[in-house]
Amino acid sequence: MNTVPETGIDVAPPPRRRPRVRLRLINATVSRGGALLLGALPFAAVAIAYLLASAQRLAVNPSDKLLPSPAQMWSAFFDLATVPDKRSGDLILWADTFASLIRLFAGVGVATLAALCLGVAIGFIPRVRAFLLPFVTVVCVIPPLALLPILFIALGLGETAKITLIAVGVAPVMVRDIANRVMELPPELVAKAQTLGGNSWTMVLRLVLPQIMPRLITCVRLALGPAWLFLIAAEAIASTEGLGYRIFLVRRYLSMDVILPYVAWITLLAVITDWLLVRLSHFISPWAHPVQNR
Amino acid sequence: MSRIVVHGLEKSYGDARVLERVNVTAEAGEFLSLVGASGCGKSTFLRILLGQEQQSGGVVVVGDRPIVPEPTPQRGIVFQRYSVFPHLTAMQNLLLVEDFRSGGPFGRVFGARRKSARQQAETMLERVGLAHARDLYPASLSGGMQQRLAIAQTLLGRPQILLLDEPFGALDPGIRVEMHELLTELWTEHGMTVVMVTHDIGEAFKLGTRVLVFDKVRHDPQFPSAYGATITYDLKLDRKNRASAQDVAKVAAMVGTTRLDSAIATTAS
Numbered sequence: 133m134n135t136v137p138e139t140g141i142d143v144a145p146p147p148r149r150r151p152r153v154r155l156r157l158i159n160a161t162v163s164r165g166g167a168l169l170l171g172a173l174p175f176a177a178v179a180i181a182y183l184l185a186s187a188q189r190l191a192v193n194p195s196d197k198l199l200p201s202p203a204q205m206w207s208a209f210f211d212l213a214t215v216p217d218k219r220s221g222d223l224i225l226w227a228d229t230f231a232s233l234i235r236l237f238a239g240v241g242v243a244t245l246a247a248l249c250l251g252v253a254i255g256f257i258p259r260v261r262a263f264l265l266p267f268v269t270v271v272c273v274i275p276p277l278a279l280l281p282i283l284f285i286a287l288g289l290g291e292t293a294k295i296t297l298i299a300v301g302v303a304p305v306m307v308r309d310i311a312n313r314v315m316e317l318p319p320e321l322v323a324k325a326q327t328l329g330g331n332s333w334t335m336v337l338r339l340v341l342p343q344i345m346p347r348l349i350t351c352v353r354l355a356l357g358p359a360w361l362f363l364i365a366a367e368a369i370a371s372t373e374g375l376g377y378r379i380f381l382v383r384r385y386l387s388m389d390v391i392l393p394y395v396a397w398i399t400l401l402a403v404i405t406d407w408l409l410v411r412l413s414h415f416i417s418p419w420a421h422p423v424q425n426r
Numbered sequence: 427m428s429r430i431v432v433h434g435l436e437k438s439y440g441d442a443r444v445l446e447r448v449n450v451t452a453e454a455g456e457f458l459s460l461v462g463a464s465g466c467g468k469s470t471f472l473r474i475l476l477g478q479e480q481q482s483g484g485v486v487v488v489g490d491r492p493i494v495p496e497p498t499p500q501r502g503i504v505f506q507r508y509s510v511f512p513h514l515t516a517m518q519n520l521l522l523v524e525d526f527r528s529g530g531p532f533g534r535v536f537g538a539r540r541k542s543a544r545q546q547a548e549t550m551l552e553r554v555g556l557a558h559a560r561d562l563y564p565a566s567l568s569g570g571m572q573q574r575l576a577i578a579q580t581l582l583g584r585p586q587i588l589l590l591d592e593p594f595g596a597l598d599p600g601i602r603v604e605m606h607e608l609l610t611e612l613w614t615e616h617g618m619t620v621v622m623v624t625h626d627i628g629e630a631f632k633l634g635t636r637v638l639v640f641d642k643v644r645h646d647p648q649f650p651s652a653y654g655a656t657i658t659y660d661l662k663l664d665r666k667n668r669a670s671a672q673d674v675a676k677v678a679a680m681v682g683t684t685r686l687d688s689a690i691a692t693t694a695s
Contacts, residue, residue, distance in 0.1 A: 319478065320509070324509075326477075328522065328527070329523075330526040334531075334533030418563070419512055
């Protein structure tokens with residue numbers, strides 16, 4: 133009945149093009165080039181919308197300040213980067229960038245160190261957890277910007293207050309995150325380390341720290357967003373240099389040709405920092421980033 | 427190489443009693459297989475022996491002293507999952523043993539001791555057939571290789587008692603047979619006392635010198651968790667005189683396994 137004919141089977145020639153199958157949206161993958169193109173679209177859309185709007189406004193009023201042309205922005209930005217300031221003799225862009233990054237990294241650095249020490253202690257040692265976790269949990273919900281006046285009053289208007297604001301702003305969340313992460317370590321690993329003779333301290337060094345390092349770096353990446361917010365807020369209120377200070381300073385003169393490039397510059401710095409942190413994570417914890425699809 | 431004495435062991439979580447009236451004495455060098463239905467408390471029993479959990483009543487004596495209520499190098503463990511440290515390569519996993527044992531405040535040995543540790547680790551890697559995987563992270567090892575690494579690591583710690591918590595449960599049958607051979611060889615070489623929890627009756631009979639069945643003897647239909655499991659069957663096996671098919675069938679019936687045929691087949695082979 134169901135015999136297979138041995139010869140003379142009509143085998144359909146393979147189709148010349150891959151047949152188009154309608155896949156579910158979640159299964160339709162994007163090629164590399166396609167992904168690049170799709171990813172570039174929103175950027176292009178914003179750029180084009182801006183250029184059109186800017187050209188339109190400038191056509192009506194050539195001295196319009198709200199939507200400057202790319203050439204105007206570039207020349208303003210270029211001047212800030214290369215022409216020394218008449219009053220101080222500084223190259224304003226670099227002085228601002230330097231001042232801001234020092235504050236940012238000092239604040240985030242202090243927060244990271246706190247997250248590492250407190251987070252590991254809270255996560256790993258039940259007594260420390262009982263002692264500090266309720267406190268950290270409460271501190272976490274204080275809005276940091278509400279503390280800003282207190283910091284300025286207590287610490288003065290100098291660098292300390294700004295760095296403290298950033299540190300106080302991002303540290304509690306980081307501490308909690310790291311503590312959670314440590315508590316989530318598989319109990320099997322902790323038990324095994326003990327059967328191999330690890331004590332609390334050597335287990336921190338050889339088990340906990342390496343295990344949470346990728347998470348710590350992710351934590352820093354996520355904290356950098358709020359850190360920039362607190363930095364710019366602090367600089368806007370009391371400062372004499374810095375990226376945030378400059379933006380709020382020139383706002384008085386409606387200098388969109390400075391503000392917009394500055395925002396772009398801050399974005400660029402943030403993107404580069406983020407990328408560097410990802411590379412760092414790959415370098416420190418290669419085990420956490422298995423190579424895929426090679 | 428220590429005897430284990432468990433007397434009147436009890437374990438409850440709140441109202442729910444998991445284990446009760448567990449009495450067993452294991453001589454040094456015995457290989458105990460623990461079997462029983464899922465959730466009967468055999469893994470809990472193992473974790474109490476390990477020190478990861480504490481009994482609610484009764485005594486556990488290892489050697490000549492009650493066990494310390496935390497894991498110590500006296501008792502080694504191989505888990506089914508998370509059996510090795512994922513952030514270390516195979517080689518580093520083995521070096522970690524010496525680092526933990528005598529590494530001081532840095533948790534790391536240096537110089538001549540590191541060299542000798544490296545040599546030991548190298549020998550052990552070859553012994554378990556992982557020399558080629560020395561620099562790979564566990565994520566890129568197969569399940570069988572990870573378990574071999576875990577056993578090697580545990581043995582480097584020279585435990586008196588080796589605890590195995592379903593160590594081969596996630597492995598393919600072919601790999602499992604290989605692992606059985608390796609484990610039997612290592613057990614013969616090192617002569618430590620082994621306590622293994624398994625779901626596989628065939629494995630229990632094949633490897634163990636003694637099979638212990640955990641089950642509930644008392645039932646309260648109104649409150650199922652009122653009574654815990656205990657050891658209901660204790661079968662000593664002779665290494666030469668393997669278990670008869672009847673024994674296997676009896677235990678399988680107690681545990682309520684559906685894999686009876688495969689159990690008998692494994693034992694017969």
